[in-house]
Amino acid sequence: MIRGGASATTEVPIGLTDLGRVRVLRALAENARLSRVEIASRTGLARATVASVVYDLINGGLVRESAAAGAASARAGRPPQILSLEPEAAFALGLDVAHDHVRAILTDVVGKIRWDRTEPMAVDDDPERTLAAAEDLIDTALRDSGVPRGKILGLGADFACPVDKDGHRLHAEGIMPGWVGIRPVDELVGRTGLPVRIINDANAGVLAERRYGAARGCDDVVYVRLSSGIGAGAICDGRMLLGHGAMAGELGHIIVEPRGKLCRCGNRGCLETVASPPAIAELLARSWGRPVGAADLAELLRSDDRGAMRAVEDAGEAIGRALAFVVMVLNPRLIVVGGDLAVAHEALFEPMHRAISRNTMTCHAESLRIVPSALGDNAGVRGAAALILERAPETLALAQGV
Numbered sequence: 001m002i003r004g005g006a007s008a009t010t011e012v013p014i015g016l017t018d019l020g021r022v023r024v025l026r027a028l029a030e031n032a033r034l035s036r037v038e039i040a041s042r043t044g045l046a047r048a049t050v051a052s053v054v055y056d057l058i059n060g061g062l063v064r065e066s067a068a069a070g071a072a073s074a075r076a077g078r079p080p081q082i083l084s085l086e087p088e089a090a091f092a093l094g095l096d097v098a099h100d101h102v103r104a105i106l107t108d109v110v111g112k113i114r115w116d117r118t119e120p121m122a123v124d125d126d127p128e129r130t131l132a133a134a135e136d137l138i139d140t141a142l143r144d145s146g147v148p149r150g151k152i153l154g155l156g157a158d159f160a161c162p163v164d165k166d167g168h169r170l171h172a173e174g175i176m177p178g179w180v181g182i183r184p185v186d187e188l189v190g191r192t193g194l195p196v197r198i199i200n201d202a203n204a205g206v207l208a209e210r211r212y213g214a215a216r217g218c219d220d221v222v223y224v225r226l227s228s229g230i231g232a233g234a235i236c237d238g239r240m241l242l243g244h245g246a247m248a249g250e251l252g253h254i255i256v257e258p259r260g261k262l263c264r265c266g267n268r269g270c271l272e273t274v275a276s277p278p279a280i281a282e283l284l285a286r287s288w289g290r291p292v293g294a295a296d297l298a299e300l301l302r303s304d305d306r307g308a309m310r311a312v313e314d315a316g317e318a319i320g321r322a323l324a325f326v327v328m329v330l331n332p333r334l335i336v337v338g339g340d341l342a343v344a345h346e347a348l349f350e351p352m353h354r355a356i357s358r359n360t361m362t363c364h365a366e367s368l369r370i371v372p373s374a375l376g377d378n379a380g381v382r383g384a385a386a387l388i389l390e391r392a393p394e395t396l397a398l399a400q401g402v
Ligand SMILES: [Zn+2]
Pocket: 252, 253, 263, 264, 265, 266, 267, 270, 272
């Protein structure tokens, strides 16, 4: 077993003797391919230490070695060898608990999806059915893939509502009403026997975009998720920003119209009430006198419908005004835009960019880039799995040291 604790969620301290292995594995987790010399320079370990640790890790099946590209033309001596994590050294499960579906993926240790299935369902009022579906999906993933349970590092799950800082409770009131009082970590540990960590969907998004997507290598990034809920996840100076109760990033409830519509949070005129896909669809339905669903928006935008384009532009402007506060306070280098509304592309991005420029100082706006999500619908679930994979160096180093 590669798990290192008596309880499924116990944190196990890393001993000094394991630190060399942790540092080398972390360097390889953050940089897919490195030479021994590069590992020494990134970890600060002596070259002899790196050689010895790498020797152990290769023998333990955690690291693989291959000739560097172009090495065949090297004139003399041993061609340079490149090291990378052995993808099948370990695996992680990701679970996406959204309003209308539950999705499970199995990834290898470098984050490549090996198994993926979605079960559509109304999640918000039915935790029992959702958790049972999650359990079934995970059982099926393990059975279909043939990956032994002992190679699974754990299960990361993202939820479409705020997650408490202790990582056990949801703030589901008004968002996923049936989940109030449910402790999803305990439920999922009980059903799967795996270590479980949970995260809010926007925070999962920023984690995934930084690890695999549009924000690779960026230490100051805000990910904005524009779906029926609007939320943001932020990484500042390379660290996830959670705040006192892990409630940071509730962008959707910044008030943009003080006399606007009543919001599900109890305030009035929140960004979500004017700029979420359901809010835009409701506006169009009122104007046209016929039903319009949030799911119809993508098609309306594709056909350049004038009313839909205008409504999305206004939403982009409101989102930009709210983001201007975020930009002034956090000074990100990159804003990554994901969620259902991101399909609007320029109709959304142009007014958003304009509003940010107009409402921030030049020095903030001139170095800022706004880009669409590279991972799309995969951001949440890949971020959930990444929550487990980010601890893989410690877990694997500890297991090898036993
Ligand atoms: Zn609100």
